Amino acid sequence: VQRKPVIISTWKHGFPANEAAWKTLTGGGTGIDAVEAGVRVSEGDPKERSVGYGGLPDREGKVTLDACIMDSDSNCGSVAFLQGIKHPISVARKVMEETPHVMLVGQGALNFALSKGFKEENLLTPESEKDWKKWLEKSKYKPVINIENHDTISMLALDENGNLSGACTTSGAAWKLHGRVGDSPIIGAGLFLDNEVGAAAATGLGEAVIRTAGSAMVVEQMRMGKSPEEACKIIVERIFEKHKNHKDMEYLQVGFIAVNKNGEYGGYSLRSGFNYAVCDAEKGNRMEDASFKMT
Numbered sequence: 662v663q664r665k666p667v668i669i670s671t672w673k674h675g676f677p678a679n680e681a682a683w684k685t686l687t688g689g690g691t692g693i694d695a696v697e698a699g700v701r702v703s704e705g706d707p708k709e710r711s712v713g714y715g716g717l718p719d720r721e722g723k724v725t726l727d728a729c730i731m732d733s734d735s736n737c738g739s740v741a742f743l744q745g746i747k748h749p750i751s752v753a754r755k756v757m758e759e760t761p762h763v764m765l766v767g768q769g770a771l772n773f774a775l776s777k778g779f780k781e782e783n784l785l786t787p788e789s790e791k792d793w794k795k796w797l798e799k800s801k802y803k804p805v806i807n808i809e810n811h812d813t814i815s816m817l818a819l820d821e822n823g824n825l826s827g828a829c830t831t832s833g834a835a836w837k838l839h840g841r842v843g844d845s846p847i848i849g850a851g852l853f854l855d856n857e858v859g860a861a862a863a864t865g866l867g868e869a870v871i872r873t874a875g876s877a878m879v880v881e882q883m884r885m886g887k888s889p890e891e892a893c894k895i896i897v898e899r900i901f902e903k904h905k906n907h908k909d910m911e912y913l914q915v916g917f918i919a920v921n922k923n924g925e926y927g928g929y930s931l932r933s934g935f936n937y938a939v940c941d942a943e944k945g946n947r948m949e950d951a952s953f954k955m956t
C-alpha cells in the first residue's frame with residue numbers, strides 16, 4: 662500500500678485545512694509549506710472560535726495566540742502570547758528560518774512580526790467580544806470540553822520522500838489569565854516529531870499536556886515500536902493516571918494525533934468527541950473518529 666504522502670489534522674476544521682495542505686504538497690510545495698498553508702485556513706476563518714482571527718479572548722478581552730512549526734531536520738520555531746497578528750504560524754516559521762532562536766513571546770514576538778512585514782490588526786470579532794462580555798457577568802473559569810468540536814488545530818504531514826513536518830496553532834483556552842501560554846507553542850508538548858520515528862500533536866487542556874510532555878512521549882512510544890494509535894492511547898492513559906485526583910479532572914480533555922514513518926496514523930482522546938481529518942492519495946480527505954477512554 663502506498664501510504665505516502667499523508668496529512669492528518671485535528672478536529673473538523675482539519676478538513677478544509679487538509680485540502681489546502683494537500684494542494685500545496687502535491688503542487689510541488691515542501692512539507693513545511695503544506696502544514697503552514699493548511700493551518701492558515703483555520704487561523705484566517707473568523708468562524709473558528711478557538712484559532713487565530715475570531716478566537717475567543719482571555720479574561721481581559723485580548724485575543725492572544727500560540728503557534729509552532731517543526732521540520733524534518735528538527736528545526737523549529739514558535740511564538741506565544743502573540744497579539745494582533747492573524748497568522749501566528751507564519752511568524753513561527755520566520756522564527757525558525759530567520760532567527761538563531763526557537764521561541765519568541767509577547768511584545769518581542771509582535772515586534773519581530775512587524776519587522777518582517779506582518780500587519781497588526783484587531784482579531785477580536787464582534788461575536789467574540791459579545792461572548793466575552795457575557796462571560797464577564799459570572800467570570801467563572803471552567804474550560805469547556807470539546808469546544809464546539811474544534812479546539813486547537815494541529816497538523817502533521819509525511820511527504821512522499823518520507824519526511825515529516827508539523828504545525829500547531831490556537832487562541833488557547835478561552836477566558837484564560839492574561840499571559841497564559843498553553844501547550845500548543847511548546848515543542849515537545851503540543852507538537853513533536855523525530856524524522857527517524859514519527860510525529861505527534863495534541864489538543865485539549867494544554868496544562869495537562871505540558872505536565873506530561875505529551876507529544877514528545879507519544880513519539881517515544883512509537884520509537885519503542887508502538888503503532889501511532891497505541892502510542893497516543895498509552896500517553897492519554899498516563900495523563901489520566903496523573904490527573905485522577907487533580908482539580909482539572911472535572912473538565913479534562915486531551916487528544917493526540919500521530920503518524921509514523923510508514924504513513925500509519927492514528928488518534929486517541931481521553932473523552933469522546935474527538936475527531937481528526939486524514940488525507941492520502943488512496944482514500945482522499947475524510948474525517949475519522951478517535952477511540953477514547955471515557956465519555
Ligand code: SD4
Pocket residue numbers: 711804812813831832833834835842843844845863864865866867868
Ligand atoms: C491550549 N491546547 O491552549 C490548547 C487549546 C485549548 O483548552 O484551548 N485547550 O491549551
